[in-house]
Amino acid sequence: MADPFPSRPESRTTARAAGRTADQRWRLAARIGLATLAPAFAAAVIVMLNYCVPNDCDARPELSYVAWWAFGVSASAGLFASFAPQRFYRSQRARPPMTLLHWAAQLVSVGAVLAYMR
Numbered sequence: 001m002a003d004p005f006p007s008r009p010e011s012r013t014t015a016r017a018a019g020r021t022a023d024q025r026w027r028l029a030a031r032i033g034l035a036t037l038a039p040a041f042a043a044a045v046i047v048m049l050n051y052c053v054p055n056d057c058d059a060r061p062e063l064s065y066v067a068w069w070a071f072g073v074s075a076s077a078g079l080f081a082s083f084a085p086q087r088f089y090r091s092q093r094a095r096p097p098m099t100l101l102h103w104a105a106q107l108v109s110v111g112a113v114l115a116y117m118r
Contacts, residue, residue: 023092030081030099037078037106041071044113051117060116067112074105 081098084091
């Protein structure tokens with residue numbers, strides 16, 4: 001079937017995504033992670049509190065330490081990956097591992113909070 005609007009581009013998102021560099025895509029992934037870090041952590045804490053307050057969970061402080069340290073590492077790595085200048089070569093080289101560290105630490109922080117319930 002022929003395109004009914006031949007002069008119109010495919011879509012705005014396709015056109016924008018095609019024009020982004022790899023460094024900009026890593027920066028976007030880090031910013032999405034930063035935007036979801038606090039809500040995901042807060043949701044995990046709420047779920048944990050809803051379970052532990054009526055059921056009297058065992059206190060395991062080591063998981064609390066892991067969760068808070070992972071949250072801090074995730075926030076730091078995400079801030080670096082999002083806001084390090086693009087013009088520096090080392091920033092561009094460090095952005096992918098920092099973004100992956102940010103996402104991994106975010107999963108660890110939420111997982112440690114949810115593991116606190118067991």
